[in-house]
Amino acid sequence: MKVYEAMTRDVQLCTPDSTLREAAEAMGALAVGLLPVTDNDRLVGMITDRDIAVRGVGMGRGPDTRVGDIMTAEVKYCFEDQEVGDIAQNMGEIQVRRLPVLSRDKRLVGIIALGDIAQAQPNNGTGKALSRVSRPIAQHAQL
DSSP: BBBHHHHHHOOOOOTTTTTTHHHHHHHHHTTEEEEEEEEEEEEEEEHHHHIIIIIGGGGGGTTTTTTGGBBBOOOOOOTTTTTTTHHHHHHHTTTTTTEEEEEESSSSSEEHHHHHHHHOTSSSSSHHHHHHHHHHHHHHTTO
16 A cells, blocks of 8 residues: 555645744644644645744743744655555654655655554554554653
C-alpha cells in the first residue's frame, strides 16, 4: 500500500507570518498538536504546541509572535508514492507519530499518522512502530 492511500489530505496549514495565537487557535479547534508551515504549497517547517509553549511562552514571546520565529525548520517527511510499511518502520526508528507527505516535486499533499497506517493496514507492523515511539516517553516518565 502506498502512502497516498492512507494519508490525510485535508490538513490545516499555517504560514511563517501566521501568529502563535492563530496557530494555537487552529490546533485547539482541530484537537491537534502540530501544524505544517507552508509558503506557496512548499513545506518550510512545522509548529507544535510544544514549540509554542517552550520556544514561545517559555522564552517570553507573546501571542502575536510570528510562527516563522519559533517553528521547527528541519522537518522529516515522506513522499506520497512510498510504501506504507517502510514509512511505518521509519517513523518508529526516528520516533515520530506523524509525517508531512510531499509529492515528488516537493509540494505538501497531506500528512500521515501512525493511526492512519493502523487503520489502513492493521497488521503492518504499526504496533512495533508505536512501541518504539512510546518507549522513550515511558522511560522519561520514570525519571
